[in-house]
Amino acid sequence: MKMPTMSGAGPAAAARRSTELGLVILAVILAAGGYVLTALAKGATLPADLAPFAAGAAGLALAAHVAVRRFAPRADGTLLGLAVVLNGIGFVVIARLDHNLARYQTLWTAVGVAAFVATLAAVKRIRDLERYRYTFALLGIGSLLIPAVPGIGQEINGARLWVHLGPLNFQPGEAAKVTLVIFLAAYLVEKRELLSTPTWRVGPVMLPDPKHFAPLLLAWGSSILVMVREKDLGSSLLFFAVFLAMLYMATARVSYVGIGAAMFAVGATLAYHAFGHVRERVTTWVNPWPTAQGHSFQLVQALFAFGSGGFAGTGLGLGSPGKIPNAATDFVFAAIGEELGLLGTTAVLLLYLLLIGVGFRIALRADQPFLKLLAAGLTTILGVQTFIILGGVTRLIPLTGITMPFVSYGGSSLLANFVILALLLRISDEVARRSDAGELHLPPPTDTGTAR
Amino acid sequence: MPEAILTILKFCFLGLLYLFLARVVRAVYRELSPDRPAPATANGAARFGRGGGRRSDQPARPFKLKMIDPATAQIFPLGEEVTIGRAPGCSVPLADDTYVSQLHARIYVRDGKPFVEDLGSTNGTFLNKDRLSKTMPLHRGDKLQIGQTVLEIVQ
Numbered sequence: 272m273k274m275p276t277m278s279g280a281g282p283a284a285a286a287r288r289s290t291e292l293g294l295v296i297l298a299v300i301l302a303a304g305g306y307v308l309t310a311l312a313k314g315a316t317l318p319a320d321l322a323p324f325a326a327g328a329a330g331l332a333l334a335a336h337v338a339v340r341r342f343a344p345r346a347d348g349t350l351l352g353l354a355v356v357l358n359g360i361g362f363v364v365i366a367r368l369d370h371n372l373a374r375y376q377t378l379w380t381a382v383g384v385a386a387f388v389a390t391l392a393a394v395k396r397i398r399d400l401e402r403y404r405y406t407f408a409l410l411g412i413g414s415l416l417i418p419a420v421p422g423i424g425q426e427i428n429g430a431r432l433w434v435h436l437g438p439l440n441f442q443p444g445e446a447a448k449v450t451l452v453i454f455l456a457a458y459l460v461e462k463r464e465l466l467s468t469p470t471w472r473v474g475p476v477m478l479p480d481p482k483h484f485a486p487l488l489l490a491w492g493s494s495i496l497v498m499v500r501e502k503d504l505g506s507s508l509l510f511f512a513v514f515l516a517m518l519y520m521a522t523a524r525v526s527y528v529g530i531g532a533a534m535f536a537v538g539a540t541l542a543y544h545a546f547g548h549v550r551e552r553v554t555t556w557v558n559p560w561p562t563a564q565g566h567s568f569q570l571v572q573a574l575f576a577f578g579s580g581g582f583a584g585t586g587l588g589l590g591s592p593g594k595i596p597n598a599a600t601d602f603v604f605a606a607i608g609e610e611l612g613l614l615g616t617t618a619v620l621l622l623y624l625l626l627i628g629v630g631f632r633i634a635l636r637a638d639q640p641f642l643k644l645l646a647a648g649l650t651t652i653l654g655v656q657t658f659i660i661l662g663g664v665t666r667l668i669p670l671t672g673i674t675m676p677f678v679s680y681g682g683s684s685l686l687a688n689f690v691i692l693a694l695l696l697r698i699s700d701e702v703a704r705r706s707d708a709g710e711l712h713l714p715p716p717t718d719t720g721t722a723r
Numbered sequence: 724m725p726e727a728i729l730t731i732l733k734f735c736f737l738g739l740l741y742l743f744l745a746r747v748v749r750a751v752y753r754e755l756s757p758d759r760p761a762p763a764t765a766n767g768a769a770r771f772g773r774g775g776g777r778r779s780d781q782p783a784r785p786f787k788l789k790m791i792d793p794a795t796a797q798i799f800p801l802g803e804e805v806t807i808g809r810a811p812g813c814s815v816p817l818a819d820d821t822y823v824s825q826l827h828a829r830i831y832v833r834d835g836k837p838f839v840e841d842l843g844s845t846n847g848t849f850l851n852k853d854r855l856s857k858t859m860p861l862h863r864g865d866k867l868q869i870g871q872t873v874l875e876i877v878q
Contacts, residue, residue: 304736311729
């Protein structure tokens with residue numbers, strides 16, 4: 272396979288790209304190996320569709336790699352490999368659970384990779400996104416509102432967050448994650464100083480001028496309100512956490528975290544008293560056993576799955592993760608826990624840790640406040656989302672349904688995550704381009720307000 | 724298929740997964756190592772080809788900031804970037820000098836050379852008695868006055 276040349280990208284870029292190619296190939300081998308193992312456990316023969324599966328996986332992964340070579344040659348070399356291996360493990364587990372879902376997941380992965388390539392090709396400079404901040408805010412709030420529209424919106428499992436268009440089902444809330452973070456990053460960079468100088472006294476605390484704060488509260492409040500109306504607790508938790516994290520990173524003021532935590536406590540208490548389904552989540556978290564055959568059936572089955580997996584798991588295809596309802600989406604981690612055990616789940620956790628660490632490193636290295644905040648915000652989405660679902664499945668925190676990035680079955684989520692990945696790579700490429708070129712006569716813009 | 728073989732294959736799969744992790748960690752480590760402030764920095768940068776951004780011709784000893792007035796002789800190493808100011812988050816915090824702004828100035832190293840930049844401070848930053856109006860390169864022996872504090876660039 273002939274790789275597109277990288278005109279003058281330098282040896283550092285070439286090293287990163289060959290690292291990436293190596294990781295991507297290893298990831299595809301891992302996925303194919305897992306697929307073969309599953310089939311071997313069920314019967315003694317190799318899976319009949321091994322060749323098309325391996326070719327498809329390799330094709331998609333290499334397409335993404337070639338796109339990075341072509342459009343972001345200096346970008347970080349580990350992110351894509353990490354995403355591919357998570358996606359591959361997820362696919363193996365999904366295929367093992369439900370062949371029908373696996374077919375759709377193949378399709379969605381292809382769409383995700385296409386979106387990844389399109390994002391890299393379309394977003395030439397991250398700064399261009401900054402100019403459309405209010406468009407992104409409107410897009411975000413708009414896509415959060417769509418599922419509430421009667422006729423298009425659809426309620427699945429008690430949460431109204433799907434949109435039904437012809438044969439397609441998707442969750443526009445996933446797109447809102449990305450666009451709202453772009454808006455927040457741009458807005459916070461612009462108003463950072465105003466937001467970090469308190470001028471408005473309320474009792475003993477000093478708060479920033481409400482004038483600068485209002486649009487933020489509006490964006491945040493409407494997203495939370497919509498989420499609560501659509502009964503999607505996981506996403507409202509995610510939005511809130513990302514909002515707070517970005518506010519803190521932009522202003523370096525601990526008081527926002529304090530106020531945010533207080534607001535969260537009030538909101539959580541209100542939700543607990545107002546909504547039956549919230550109360551149910553908390554009771555099954557505190558003690559799932561009395562309702563093991565009822566409300567907490569799913570959670571209890573997940574706990575059994577982890578337990579029967581033990582240290583090294585039953586082996587792919589040899590457990591019975593099919594007993595867990597929604598094992599392919601929210602509970603995919605339990606399925607991994609049963610068949611690959613503590614060793615497998617630890618490896619998955621480490622993969623996420625590295626993914627998020629690399630994301631934050633891109634943010635730290637970024638030389639412009641908007642790039643810094645955007646990279647940190649996008650990484651926070653991935654991190655918080657992983658924490659919420661893994662904590663929920665393992666009974667560390669009350670369970671709120673949300674997808675496991677790159678692993679769970681789910682088209683919109685996969686699509687959004689691939690776009691996040693593309694944006695992170697774009698930021699990393701842009702920063703490396705400037706620092707490799709050694710623009711020492713143009714000092715980077717000051718970004719002293721950013722928390723570091 | 725016998726169970727023993729499946730178990731062996733399972734461990735092979737898990738081993739491959741950890742091999743992948745190890746390779747990612749190695750790649751991250753290689754990216755990070757040229758950044759470490761050590762005498763090997765210049766060699767490391769050349770070997771890993773980090774590009775012109777950090778390459779320096781002489782294996783320069785890192786620059787440091789020395790506090791002269793008040794004469795505490797405190798030494799601050801100059802990393803990639805240091806901020807000077809009264810805010811507690813600054814790398815060189817000057818909490819006791821009331822003539823210093825919260826975020827007064829910053830010094831950053833590009834291509835092995837330090838530069839100083841005033842961050843819009845109220846009372847200004849003085850490089851060898853001249854008030855800074857733009858970013859200036861720093862040399863060994865230069866004196867920076869920030870508020871009532873004087874810092875010297877040493878190597």
